[in-house]
Amino acid sequence: MKLYIGNLSYRMTNDELNKTFSAYGDVLSTHIVLDRETQRSKGFAFVEFSDKQAAESAMQSLNGKELAGRTIVVNEARPKPARQRRAG
Template identity: 55%
Template sequence: MKQIYVGNLPYRSSEEEVKELFAQYGDVSSVKIITDRETGRPRGFAFVEMEDDGALSAIDALDGKEFEGRTLRVNEARPREQRPRREFN
């Protein structure tokens, strides 16, 4: 399984719409649209998890493609960097 980063996503996009877009290239395990912690509004990006072969095909086909009026940025997700813990005095 590969995790794919999908950037510049239209704010009105639903997880189902993103899943349908990526399902053209293979089996989609999950879609997670990232939302703002405080407002709950979408932040304009998502993560899609799908089988390796389909993921590579989707990245090649969808990176730079227009979706609902916005140009998508699609690439393999990188592991999240550990942030140093903030200490409060």
């Protein structure tokens, strides 16, 4: 199960994110989304768990909590919408 993590500190690292969420279960991956041009964090990330119960526990425990000075939002990640092809 994949979680969306919003309102992250721009200084947060994948290792710090992994350490925080690993307290709730086996984390398969963490991915902080970066701006393509500047390579700086966009302030959100995705964390994937191997176990749905662990992901739900992390979501319930961490949503609305402070992490690195910011109140984070934790939700189940939604599938990426299909992109429209440009005519031309």
